[in-house]
Amino acid sequence: MNTTITKDATSDIAPATKFSLQLTVTDKAAIADGIVKLQLTGDDLPPWEPGAHLELALPDGLVRAYSIVAGTTGRSYELAILLEPNSRGGSRYLHEQLSIGDVINATPPKNAFALAPATRYVFIAGGIGITPILPMIARLKNEGKSWQLYYLGRSRARMAYLADIQALADEAASSVSLHIKDEGCRLELATLVSALADDTAVYSCGPNSLMDALSAEITRRPALHLYMERFGRAELPAAAPVDVTDCDDEATQATCNPDGSFELELSKSGETITVGKDETILECVRKVRQGLSFSCSDGYCGTCETAVLAGTPEHRDSVLSEEEKQENRTMMICVSRSKTRKLVLDL
Numbered sequence: 257m258n259t260t261i262t263k264d265a266t267s268d269i270a271p272a273t274k275f276s277l278q279l280t281v282t283d284k285a286a287i288a289d290g291i292v293k294l295q296l297t298g299d300d301l302p303p304w305e306p307g308a309h310l311e312l313a314l315p316d317g318l319v320r321a322y323s324i325v326a327g328t329t330g331r332s333y334e335l336a337i338l339l340e341p342n343s344r345g346g347s348r349y350l351h352e353q354l355s356i357g358d359v360i361n362a363t364p365p366k367n368a369f370a371l372a373p374a375t376r377y378v379f380i381a382g383g384i385g386i387t388p389i390l391p392m393i394a395r396l397k398n399e400g401k402s403w404q405l406y407y408l409g410r411s412r413a414r415m416a417y418l419a420d421i422q423a424l425a426d427e428a429a430s431s432v433s434l435h436i437k438d439e440g441c442r443l444e445l446a447t448l449v450s451a452l453a454d455d456t457a458v459y460s461c462g463p464n465s466l467m468d469a470l471s472a473e474i475t476r477r478p479a480l481h482l483y484m485e486r487f488g489r490a491e492l493p494a495a496a497p498v499d500v501t502d503c504d505d506e507a508t509q510a511t512c513n514p515d516g517s518f519e520l521e522l523s524k525s526g527e528t529i530t531v532g533k534d535e536t537i538l539e540c541v542r543k544v545r546q547g548l549s550f551s552c553s554d555g556y557c558g559t560c561e562t563a564v565l566a567g568t569p570e571h572r573d574s575v576l577s578e579e580e581k582q583e584n585r586t587m588m589i590c591v592s593r594s595k596t597r598k599l600v601l602d603l
């Protein structure tokens with residue numbers, strides 16, 4: 257079994273109701289090269305479970321999602337933010353501009369990477385991917401469950417929460433394994449996966465290169481259960497070519513135009529716009545509509561999910577399940593297109 261959750265967490269101005277939490281930055285500190293820890297505090301904050309994340313509403317309408325590492329029940333959440341080298345403003349704002357005392361709006365915790373029941377757990381964390389893993393281990397320790405952590409990084413200086421990991425190792429040395437590239441200690445994924453007992457739950461979070469390599473290894477072990485959370489775009493299968501030989505006059509029945517464009521009706525205003533072959537729905541709608549929510553722009557975060565009222569989407573995202581894609585009730589407008597000459601969306 258292979259479950260992939262994609263998160264990262266850019267958005268136009270998102271609906272205010274979605275970001276119902278008002279959180280005050282009560283602590284901010286560097287905890288590794290390029291990584292800051294934030295403590296966000298509020299009143300009567302909703303509970304969270306290991307694997308959960310918050311979506312933060314940032315200036316200029318950006319939205320970013322970050323795993324909750326720790327917190328005080330009802331009072332605070334702790335996040336750790338990696339400064340992305342190609343940041344479009346999200347992590348750079350959090351690193352360079354957000355200050356103690358600032359107030360930030362966030363969604364209540366969401367969890368698409370929760371711990372599933374299992375007899376034994378293996379965690380493979382790459383870099384900042386340690387953030388959802390730490391509270392999972394804390395939960396399993398409390399429950400007396402069997403777990404094993406493999407924490408991968410380029411150098412110790414760039415690895416967050418190393419002191420916490422060391423404390424875990426002090427308690428259970430055989431349960432913690434550090435793999436630091438600068439120290440010549442790499443993880444042999446194939447060897448590790450082949451040695452895992454059947455029915456092990458494998459949880460992994462980190463860069464795409466790690467996720468793709470792990471996923472490839474685990475396909476050879478169908479008795480393992482893989483749960484992944486990516487920090488970046490998944491490798492999406494190439495879209496199936498659209499059959500344009502069967503166009504008829506019923507726009508929402510017919511295949512899209514031979515030049516790859518299609519018509520898009522915005523149901524709330526009745527406007528109809530044309531989405532060109534090299535444009536995304538999101539780009540086109542943003543030219544005529546303010547306040548659209550989006551984040552990754554790559555089909556992996558789910559922020560731009562939009563209800564489909566007529567027509568057939570050509571799904572290119574990695575958020576919806578195959579079943580949801582066949583239902584065609586919603587689509588990710590940042591990457592998905594139309595199989596029919598016309599789509600009507602709840603916009």
Ligand code: FES
Pocket residue numbers: 549550551552553554555556557558559560561573575588589590591
């Ligand atoms: S903005 Fe992330 S899925 Fe569309």
